[in-house]
Amino acid sequence: MTTPDHQPPPPDAPRPESRDRIYRSPAGLAGGVLLLAIIGWLGIDALVSAHGRTPWLTLAAMILLVPLVSAFTLRPAVYANEDRLRVRNPFRVIVLPWGAIASLRSGYSNEVVTTDGTKYQLWAIPVSLRSRKRVARRQARGADRRGRLAPATTPRAQADQAREVLRELAEAHPATEGVQGAVSVRWAYEVMGPALAGAVVLAILLAVG
Known part of the structure; x- marks a missing residue:
């Protein structure tokens, strides 16, 4: 007696996981990339050419801003x-x-x-x-000359x-x-942690003058 090639799965078999449909904001992604590029450009310039406390203030600001900008623009999905x-x-x-x-x-x-x-x-x-x-x-x-609405x-x-x-x-x-x-x-502690660390370091640097 031959066995069919395709048999129904047993009742208790786990259901295969379906693929996700992913929704994101194109405007948010574009804005996030642009803002991060600006932060990186200005920040690296300050780190390389500035003197005194400015590089440290810049670094702390970047540690604060990069996670926040990413969180509100690139992360949402x-x-x-x-x-x-x-x-x-x-x-x-x-x-x-x-x-x-x-x-x-x-x-x-x-x-x-x-x-x-x-x-x-x-x-x-x-x-x-x-x-x-x-x-x-x-x-x-799209409404035609007779005043009828456009198709659904x-x-x-x-x-x-x-x-x-x-x-x-x-x-x-x-x-x-x-x-x-x-x-x-x-x-999302992976976002909140770095942002909080940057805020604390920035506050300390500003407080000590």
Whole structure:
């Protein structure tokens, strides 16, 4: 008796982990790279050519500024798969199983709201009122001469598109096995530690005159 080439996995077999969809802010990434380049250029110039306490003040300022700039521009990201939403904000990483999410909403910022009412901002998906106005103008121009609205496929602002995809994932997996569990929050000590050290050294140098 031959054995089939493909057999269904046993009921207790772990489900393979799905790939993450990653959402980041292109404007934030570009701004972060630019700011870090400016800090590096000015800082290295001061370290090489300045005298007295200036190089030490510059070094302390760089230790403070580089982690902070990176945290608010390069670090923010949102990772979504079939099981959970992982939000990497400047100083925290929040992991939210889909079963713990009550809604995703947008006002002046995009937020995820848990079933117990806790709100977490999605730094990687900022709301751009300018983009919304631009899309609204495109929709208005897309209306035909008879006054009928443009097709439903008219593009929306990038942040709104990302939020809608996440909302669809949350609605599609509210009670699926593997998406239940508690929300976990981890502080980003790898960012806070260097920034705090730079702030302390800078304060000491300024205090001693």
